[in-house]
Amino acid sequence: MTSLPTPPVHPLLATARELAPRLSERSAEIESTRRLPADLVSELNRAGVFRMMIPETYGGLELHPALSFQIIEALARADGATGWNAMIGAATALTAAWLPEAVGRAIFSRPEVITGGVAAPLGRAERVEGGHRVTGRWSWASGSQHCHWLIGGALVTEGGKPRMVREGVPETRLFFFPAEHVTLHDTWFAAGLCGTGSGDMEVKDLFVPDDHGFSFFAPPRVARPLYGFPFGLLGLGIPAVALGIARRAIDELTSLARQKTVVVERRLLASRPAVQEAVSEAEALVRSSRAFALETIHAVFDEASRGPVSVRSRAELRLAMTHATRGSARAVDLMYEAAGGPAVFHTSALQRCLRDVHTLTQHAMVARPTLELTGGILLGFDPPTPVL
Template identity: 50%
Template sequence: MPAAHPVLERLAPLLPEFERRAEEIEQTRQLPPDVSRALIGAGVFKLCVPEILGGYEAHPLILLRAIEAAARADGSVGWNVMIGATSGMTAAYLAPEAARTIHGAPDAVTGGIFAPRGKAEREGDGWRVTGTWQWASGNSHVQWMKGGCVAWESGRPRLIRDGVPEVLTVYFPRDKITFADNWHTSGLCGTGSCDMSVEGLFVPEAHAVSLTRDKPRIDSPLYRFPVFGLLAMGCGAVALGIARGAIDDVVTLAGAKIPTLSRRPLADRTGTQSDVAKAEAAVRSARSFLVEAVEEAWRDAQRGGDIAIERRMALRLASTHATEASVRAVDLCYTVAGGTAVYRSSPLQRRFRDVHVITQHMMVAPPSYEVAGRVVLGLPTDPSML
């Protein structure tokens, strides 16, 4: 595990304020402007941006720790940190001038969705793009968003292999995007993850990349690291942070709450002790697996060349497992808390809702086990999707 990092040092004193304002963040359905500015000032959104563009090009485990710490304070803050930070990874795929335009400003923040919900039709020296994407997290504080698009040329999808259409990641300036006010959800309410759309927007060639076909223009360990693996790791880190926060909450509650028909605090019950221990074990073991998977993939990245498919698989598997284990831990804490946990005044009800929403994200949803299982079983698997 890497040592201290300046971003972690600047982030730490902000966390109590984020935790105190969790209900406000949930009610506004996005990060308040001063919270966004504080995160920008801490540098969290520059963790994956190349050093040549003023970023940190940090070790993935620094990213994991930053996301986890933010999510421990509040799930929505952690999710916004994850999206904004991991989005900087694709800066390494852009031509230098485009990369400076999009990522070069000290306060630059990007976001986006890789899912190919858009259509990019070839037009001259660029693309004419139309599409609508869900989960446009953090859109209130970004300058650029990106969306996955199927590439079309001469009136048909452009195929790359085995009849598979090429998917581009296309950047749009925020002022060219229409955002729908439709983020009304059970959890992660403060992430501002509404739908975004563009209609017939011309995008220059330099603002579109293929993450499965193109190679990063910057050859360093971070940009050899699997892009989708990094995103999945980020989702798992948010879940782990939420679970750690839930354990904090129930430990505090158990020492103070005297259950009905009891003279002793909740902490004295053997059932409480057992369930809290199970939650602790679930979080610690899942985190250890995720850290191990990151470290193994990182060693491959440092050596150069492609990351072995077994390392990619382990990274995706550990990320999904971390999410699943975190849900199990939060559920245990929620149950231990009893009726106290159902009130809006209890942070446990929010953590319960937040962590269950993460399970629906495609990077760590249950079907992602199937891809890992194919590798374990020795079946043909497309490594680009890992």
């Protein structure tokens, strides 16, 4: 019987898998310093991790979103904070497609450039001649310490009053700031994802030229299928990180269970029926959630290749993202509980998995309220679509 050929592995995915042992070895260091070490950032950068979503026309890789998803997942399996920062750097760089060509090339044609920032419109941008004066402070600016450019979302004002797109809808835009013009505040003392350096960033009355700002509600200037994908792509990496962390938790519990003897019962932890059941449930949760996520990513990308993506497809994508993240958290919980006492110590990767996965479940893009939004659309209601 002739076996089917093994599909080739993309070089960047292969590199992510090769990096995994070194990343895992340095997880404690990453967590204690509360940011990624500069040498690891350089290694990820040289590999092209931060260029996954940059348009090919600017020298980027412009990968299929399902491939980017798997690369982020592989890095997060090795170390959750590394996977998260890879996701932030790659996903914010896709904004290159919305900038005027001259600016996009100036920023993103440099192979070493890394971007980050916060899209939430927490700042204010006063309209002035030639651009905007932006003031704001944004939390959760992950990986900002190693970025060359940072993006901040802001409410646009004119004469001190919100500028309206239409009745009841104020204008919001995203602005590119050179990193040297941004003040970083060391506020990241969190329960999980400690190594992401997700402190606050701030600008005060910073002039930003018109060509360094954009709106996601405008069509991208680079008309390629990746940029027709719903801008939820910025959060697509969240379930990828969660699934990577969950897979690491299953790995850790499996290894522990085959070695640890339960003293009172005089048998391996792996022989406990409750542990066997937990592993089965976790495996099913992770693999089914991952399959749903990848199936939806492929379907939505195919739709984006043909034209605009429907509201229902956007809702299904958000549902798949939320489901994968929350299913991953449940799988980690099962592995942590099955491990017993050893999991509570900082020397155990399981307690880090627990803290990391429950930190990312708090992100607004995958929090429980998204189920109300997606459920309403699936039931035929017509809620506001910008949040998709």
